[in-house]
Amino acid sequence: MLNTFKRGGVHPDDGKIYAKDKVIETPAVPDQVVIPMSQHFGAPCTPTVKVGDHVKKGQLIGTSDAFLHADIHASTSGDVIKVAPMPHNMMVKCMAVVIKADGLDEWADGLPEEHDWKTLDTKEIIELIKKAGVVGCGGATFPAHVKLTPNKPVDTFIVNGAECEPYLTCDYRAMIEESDKLVTGVQICMKALGVKKGFIGIEDNKPEAVQHLTEAFKNVPEVTVLACKTKYPQGAEKMMIEACTGRQVEPGGLPMNVGCVVSNVGTVIAITDAVCQGIPFIERLTTVTGDCIKEPKNLRLRIGTTFQEVIDYCGGFSQQPDRVIAGGPMMGLAQYQLDVPITKGASGILALSPEKCQVGEEEPCIRCGRCVDACPMGLIPSQLSIFASCQAWEKCTEYGVMNCVECGSCVYTCPAKRNIVQYIRNAKAQCKAIQRAAQVKAEAQAKK
Amino acid sequence: MMEYFTLFVGAVLINNFVLTKFLGLCIFFGVSKNLNASIGMGFAVTSVITMSTVLAWLLYNFVLVPFGLTFLRTISFVVLIASFVQLLEIIIKKQSPTLYNMWGIYLMLIATNCIVLSVPVISVTNEYGFLENLVFAVGSGLGFALALILMASCREKLDFADVPHALKGTPIAFIVAGMLSLAFLGFSGMI
Amino acid sequence: MADKKGSGIVKIAMNLILTCFVSGCIIGLVFFVTGPTAKAKAEEMKEQSMKNLVPDADKFVAVEGKKDTFIAEKGGQKVAYIIPTAPKGYGGPIKMLTAVSTDGSVIDFVMLEANETPGLGDNASKPPFRGQFKGKKLENLEVTKEKSDKKHIQAMTGATISSRAVTLGVKEAVEQAAQMGGK
Amino acid sequence: MSYTFIAIMAVVIMTCVGIVFGFILAFADKKFAMEENPLIGEVKEALPQGQCGACGFAGCAKYAEAVVLDPDVPPNLCVPGKAEVADIVAKLTGKVAEATEPKFAHIRCRGGNGIAKMAYEYKGVHDCAAAKIIQQGPKLCKFGCLGFGNCVRNCPFHAMTMGENGIPQVDKNLCTGCGKCASICPNHVIELLPISAKVAVSCSSKEVGGVARKDCAAACIGCGLCMRNCSHAGGVKVVDHLAVVDASICHDCEEATCFAKCPTKAIAALVASAKKEEKIG
Amino acid sequence: MSPEAKGQTMGKDAKDMQDFKLTVSSSPHVRCTETIPKIMWNVVAALVPAAAFGVYYFGISALVNIIVAIVSAVVFEFLWEKMMHKKITITDGSAVITGLLLAMTCPPTLPWWMSIIGSFLAIIVCKQSMGGLGYNLFNPAHVGRAGLMVSWPVAMTTWTQVNGTVVDGVAGATPLNILKHGGHDAVLQLFGNDPGTMYQSLFFGFRNGSLGETSTVLLVLGGLYLIYKGYINWQAPVVMIATVGVLTWIFGGVSFGTGLFSGDPLFHMMAGGLIIGAFFMITDMVTAPITLKGQIIFAFGAGLITVLIRLLGGYPEGVCYSILLMNALTPLIDRLVKPAVFGEVKTKGAK
Amino acid sequence: MSLWKVFSRGIIEENPYFVLALSLCPGLAVTTSVVNGLTMGLTVWFVITSNNVVVSIIRKTINKKVRVPVYITCIATIVTCVQLFLQAYAPDLYKALGVYLDLVVVFAIILARAESIASKNGIVVSFLDGMGMGVGFTIAMIVISVVRELFGNGTLLGIPMFGPTYQPALILALPPGAFMLIGFLMAGLKMWNESREKAKQLKGSEG
């Protein structure tokens, strides 16, 4: 049997044909970039530049004192023309630095600077990654330097090459086209973590990638390239860990609790760039696809390029889309404005026609249990959605709402077309608020 | 032996006190809003019925019958049970707060409830012997507990259902009880 | 201190004692007034129900050692036995009284206490079914569903169990009567 | 046994029963007497002792205990006791709000259908909080009422209805000022106003004027005309591009003038409700 | 971005873009093609062969009953939803299933007005009073049937006279009825004392009984179709039928004095409403537990109670009541039987 | 509250059966025929009224520690007297009501009214309250029993109403139908009470 997670999962139409075989392209630098100060999990950065400043490519333009943050760098050279709240693909509006490109695309002083990663020690590697502002490309945008300094013993590093989201293909292309960097990156990460075992988990609907990487890692025996069963959400990190190692992360736990660290393909490549050449995280791979995009492509994009420009580069819309999504169709966020910028976490731009994304009208749950069968986390999504719609927050907690990874498998499979994930996200927010309120109350009481 | 078994099963399932004899409905509808409460209540009812039925049986057969005072049945039973339960409650409250919280709190609710009075009354009218009386009492109590727990779990689920406004609360509980008793009819004729 | 506590107890207890005393008085009084009437009424009802069973008897003599069993007499002549049985029906035991004439044929029966379904098994106490029993002998007391079979007892539609039970009760009574007659 | 004998026995037995149980109970009561919060006893007194469990507690005693000890248990749960009992319990437990000026809920948004522009077509759960999670709600204005009626559904007194324009409306006669709606609104669109309030701002947008106006025809654009037209200095201020009424100053205002010049009518005079007037007087 | 690239695209500047409104909904943005009506109508389709056989076998009155039950169920649903200002859902097929199943579990000769009252009990009293599709605690069709059974037991146990077929002349009783009152030999006698004929008749449906319950083979085929489509689990029907088989094999002969392990499991498995109950009624997702484990417990309990009623109870058949009783237990099962949360068991074991 | 209100609230607004939902058992157990239902209603009526009066007389002399047992004794005395009278003068009815006659003693509504009204009010109020509750209870019994006897048995007061071809819906005579019927009756009264309330409010706010 193929490696996979045991419970749940669904098989949505993968839609990868649109961009699967499109070689990565790099469009010209845009006239202007909008760089939001919040592109990572953690505290937002504060701009270190002001209107009128001239900045160069790779120059630090935002940072924070908080432990959990990732520095932000200019993605091209030019003049800062605005520091103000601007549209953002994840949070409607966010403080951003707008740079009018001067077209020279000059590197900041001393960049790029070559290093031989083999001579660096762990601390130096981490410092380089931190300086480059690398965050996870898999979606959660967790600062990579934090992830690579776990405070529990770990023994396994896993590269998540599942790319289980339908339509998206940038990880796939990266695995084929940038396998050298991947090989280096994996070794860097393993060195930084001090682990001896590595896995690369790839869904078996990408046989070329499996083949290619098996070849590439021939000389790195401690790394195993694993073909996993094609089943959404194979790429969710808990599922990936189970598929690779058979270990299960307990509810509320982190991968390091079972001795693992999981990183996305793109992250590893970015780490290679950061460590070997000192290049900050200023561009990323993004898939632009969907049945409404004239020419679907895999692109290497500067952070701050707007969706509109990217779509235009791909020939614009072939038909009027019903939805434009940042990310994949299962977990991505639908956009209503196209002047939002590409951020560090933007793995895809998806334009779908009404036929492809019929969500249907929500009806009462008929308790068919399909969602229960589909949930990889062993929850009862139908009950959660009902409790949440009745605002029974304690019940939600009792039924483990916090364990939901919002993968959307339940919603995908529900014949009643219930927006379970939306209910759950609301419930999570409310439960957290209640918890916080209780905490505050307890603290106040303790003070008394 | 068999007849005791028959009597027991009959009291639990076939002639279930709530669903076919309509006794103890006030608590049945009052307490079935919450599953945990209903479990405590079921336990409390069973034990109180058992104890008070035994006491009432003794009182009836050793005091009332010899003096031809069977017409004092009702009043003496009710005073006996009310006092006994109150005594029990007072003692438990003092002696064991945990036990009190588990089922003591339900005691006063049932002290003057018709199921607790009717079991002894039915038992003496049917002229049960001591052991029969005991089996009957335990069976009736368990039957009540069963119906109560089923009902509570159903109602907890209905809390999240789109029940029409007018039917919310006790009315829909009655309808559910009707369906429960319809289902329990399946056991009829078994004995 | 102790004294005070004691008096508190007595005081509280007195409340209940007095109430019980008064209530005992009232009930005693009411019983004294109604008791005889109730007894007479009960006797009368029993007499009446037996009279209904055996209309031409004028006296009912209880049989020693057998509860609720009577011998109906007419002018000192034994005419019938009245025998209680309790066959198992659809909803539990059916308590019934059967009148059996001295020649062993059924006169009539009544259901005293039964838990049969109203409108179904309960109909056993009503004419179309009950009427069939008159004059039937031991060998005829079998239930049949054959419409043409007039010799035996026709089952009530939808209540075969009750029909069987009642018939069985009557049959037992006839058997007992035969024993007593033989005595 | 004669009837006389039986009747006398009835008296004797009943008296015996009385003696036995009277003493047992009285004794047990003394012996096992428990310290009890006297207030609980008083509340228990006030309850009907139906032991019906309709309050959701296991009997009157339990409810009395809960209502005294737990500040979150309301005094009006006893169904058979109805309002009278609720009043008594409320008084005993001090759970009535002190006699402050009654308040009512005011909706600080007029961006109903066709007035506030929509950013996108929303498909999903009809719940304000849930709709806010994705892209802050379907209106271009991210401050106003989302219009899915969480407040309406949660008003315990059925004082709210969803207006045809997609903005909830408050029936001032029914509103008790409990504030449940205000606490549930994810955009904090609802504020509680004292019923003597004379003017109110019906907008929550902190967007700068131009944007606010583009997003919604009824928005407060923060122009400050109200501020300048206020007859009592400082009755209205513009904070974050939004007019804010200072109730403490407005309280004494007889003839409100501030709202007259508002170009979008975002600030307006309130019509006092007849019933509420009575309550104060 | 290069100017010439811009020129070629449609919707070249941002202003144009905002001309059309995009849709925003919560993730995921793609959904499977399954819908409630699709599931329901497939169930109807799976039931049609057995119902059609009923019409062929029992004649026109069966057809009338089916039509009356379905139409009245749909009309009641429509009227209630209209009255309550709810969304009209009569096209989703659930009321059709209820009506159809009600008719299929009643005698073919049932007076038509009783079918209407049965539909009323099913749709209004059972289903809509608890909130409509998805909220009812009890199987509506069975509530309708059980209600009719207590109301008019005579009509509900009056079986047809079928002429010109194998069971000619044994009108007025179903095999289970005969078993209850006459013992196993009487049943065999019915089929000419040939067990082969008996099993054959039971298998193909040439026997007396409720309108749609007789044809084992067609019902099983319908059930297999639903299993194939993934609408029902195979475990539940199998467990229920197996439970009945095993228990009747062990205890079925006791009351005829032949001792343990002398029952006729094949007969019990094919007689009565077991097959239709196992494939179409305990699988009603609304009234059964939501987890597979729960469904298996449900099926086992239903089988157990069925046997209890068949062997000991006042009724010859117990499927209807056993399912209703298990429906009552469903909320409890759902509370107690939950799937293992990811990671929970493993860590417990490890630590 | 006016005395009329004291009396009349028991009939609809605070109907002890349908609204307060107290003493539910008799409404199902003895309502298979109108005669039985009516007798039970009248019995309760009598007991609740006389007990209210008795309690309001003795309320000042009772120590509150033994209040409940004393009240119960009062009720039980009255009920026993009723039993004795029925036994003597209407033995058929006595038999028909069976164990439920004993149970009148523990009907929550009687104790509840004794505690909440009679132990705090004078004779007149207690009496009127008892009367009102009694009427409300009796009406509830009658309504339920009329429906059940009429449709469940085809008769009213024992007289056939629909002719011999009528096939009674036994479900109404049996427990399931009784439960469901009362459920719907309760819902109906709830709807009615609410619409009346609303109408009152509307009037109030207009005036």
Ligand SMILES: Cc1cc2nc3c(=O)[nH]c(=O)nc-3n(C[C@H](O)[C@H](O)[C@H](O)COP(=O)(O)O)c2cc1C
């Ligand atoms: C509050 C929080 C703290 C975390 N702390 C760590 C950490 O200390 N070490 C680590 O390796 N990852 C840490 N993570 C990252 C998670 O392991 C995971 O990579 C991240 O949540 C993204 O996962 P996803 O894309 O599957 O959602 C943390 C995540 C969260 C939410």
Ligand SMILES: Cc1cc2nc3c(=O)[nH]c(=O)nc-3n(C[C@H](O)[C@H](O)[C@H](O)COP(=O)(O)O)c2cc1C
């Ligand atoms: C439902 C779900 C699906 C995911 N699918 C993928 C995926 O296909 N590929 C991927 O790299 N990360 C995926 N992730 C994110 C991973 O859980 C994890 O955050 C990521 O691999 C960590 O690497 P990063 O920190 O480098 O992003 C998914 C997360 C979830 C919750």
Ligand SMILES: Cc1cc2nc3c(=O)[nH]c(=O)nc-3n(C[C@H](O)[C@H](O)[C@H](O)COP(=O)(O)O)c2cc1C
């Ligand atoms: C609610 C209900 C009550 C019943 N009551 C009785 C009854 O009192 N007596 C009886 O013999 N059968 C009763 N039955 C019917 C039996 O279950 C069984 O079907 C019947 O006795 C078979 O009789 P038949 O052979 O005449 O059809 C009742 C059925 C139901 C549904």
Ligand SMILES: Cc1cc2nc3c(=O)[nH]c(=O)nc-3n(C[C@H](O)[C@H](O)[C@H](O)CO)c2cc1C
């Ligand atoms: C597999 C399956 C089985 C069903 N079985 C029944 C049934 O036994 N009785 C019924 O009334 N409806 C049945 N339905 C229809 C529907 O679920 C039913 O009307 C709901 O119980 C009403 O809320 C079934 C539906 C499906 C998909």
Ligand code: SF4
């Ligand atoms: S979104 Fe949450 S509940 Fe739904 S399947 Fe995924 S983990 Fe389970």
Ligand code: SF4
């Ligand atoms: S898949 Fe949908 S309809 Fe089925 S149980 Fe889950 S929420 Fe309910």
Ligand code: SF4
């Ligand atoms: S006021 Fe608030 S809660 Fe009410 S509808 Fe508007 S957004 Fe929702």
Ligand code: SF4
């Ligand atoms: S929730 Fe409270 S404050 Fe809001 S409208 Fe209702 S009664 Fe008024």
Ligand code: FES
């Ligand atoms: S429990 Fe209240 S009357 Fe029976």
